[in-house]
Amino acid sequence: MTSPDGSRRPRYLHVRGQLVERIRSGAWAPGQPIPSEFDIAREFGVSQGTARMAVTALVAENVVVRRQGLGTYVCEHTQEEEYARFSSVFDGERRRIATDTQSRQAVVAGANRTERRDLNLAAGAKVLRIRRVRTRDGTPFILETVSVPAALFPGLAQRETLPATLYELYQKSYGVLVVRAEERLTAIAADRAAAKTLRVAAGAPLLRIERTAFALEGRPVECRVSLCYLADAHYLARLK
């Protein structure tokens, strides 16, 4: 099969692209079922097996989830799911640690060098920076700075309140679906400001997490730096 532009692309990848477009545009909303594999097959004039391959690709990309006997649903960043997928901090008994977000501050500024590189922005581009403290059982636990391209989230800076789980907001208000992230970790000594906020001694060892989050088609949409004081806690990474 030859596509309109002359390049040879498997049919299932063409179908996948069409499905992604409908999800990106909001025609198929988060948490809602997409058409059945048979319906997709009929609409695009392919067999069920081919429609299934297209859906399987989206499952692998964390864009949809299959529920046997029910249907296939557009991924939804609920608070719970977002923690399960993107929060990697666990306690001594290997349970995921729940945090609350206590204080916030949001400003628009020119992107710095790290932000321009991680978010793939041109010089002079603006970012919205959100600074916040996350607490565990009421005590400061993580000091976090979240940066997003201002152009991608119009009006976000003017909001009076921001939810703890930002990806839900990105998705529901801006149609930006975070599907993947990379985190770069280092151990650093707490400087005075961080030590004061986290209520630890200056020089205490902190885990510094620098995250870059990616949306559909690999587009970087957020970077954040988190400083954590991990007393009786750890970060969990799964290899392959």
Next chain:
Amino acid sequence: MTSPDGSRRPRYLHVRGQLVERIRSGAWAPGQPIPSEFDIAREFGVSQGTARMAVTALVAENVVVRRQGLGTYVCEHTQEEEYARFSSVFDGERRRIATDTQSRQAVVAGANRTERRDLNLAAGAKVLRIRRVRTRDGTPFILETVSVPAALFPGLAQRETLPATLYELYQKSYGVLVVRAEERLTAIAADRAAAKTLRVAAGAPLLRIERTAFALEGRPVECRVSLCYLADAHYLARLK
């Protein structure tokens, strides 16, 4: 289809199990091609599509790799591949850091509490503990203690030399194929001994990595603790 014990299992999972058994037993050696999908289909009396599903499951489990036009090969832990899969430390330019292993020391001892939990060992079981220092450009970089069940690797303690890439040894000499690992990370302050070995100041922030490695069917086969001084370097984790 009903299997001999009466449970209903998809045929492709039955085929997958048979393939795993041949790899585990060494009948199909690391780095060697397994039979083609058509040959597998013929042998087990299933269609190519079903044989393909069985192979796809093994690909997802990191047991085999497909090479288009060539065949499907049993995964091999070569030095290069092992670094690419299990080494997560990168330099400031985001290149993977190569390390050399400079000094080693191996002892057999009773498993401690952490080892018993991570390796799923009974009280009184013995482990082989390997202590070693890994260097970067000649300077100490990672201080590492590797623990494996002594019963699983007979004769390993008596070896005069050990390679830098242990998983290659586990696989080639003992038929133990590491397919997955979990790493638990914390930031700690260097104690005197670690500081001296790594040539940093006592109290310097170190990244502590506690790894558990799993073989086929989820069996834990190794745990290791690594202390890294990450000057101009970071640990990379990929989320989903």
Next chain:
DNA sequence: CAGTGGTCTAGACCACGTG
């Protein structure tokens, strides 16, 4: 019960890497 995803067949042809 109807409708969904999950498994399975027996073919066919294509794209790729090697000889």
Next chain:
DNA sequence: ACGTGGTCTAGACCACTGC
């Protein structure tokens, strides 16, 4: 040219879920 994995069809039936 050959054999491999990769794509694709047009069916079929099974297993699960909710009504």
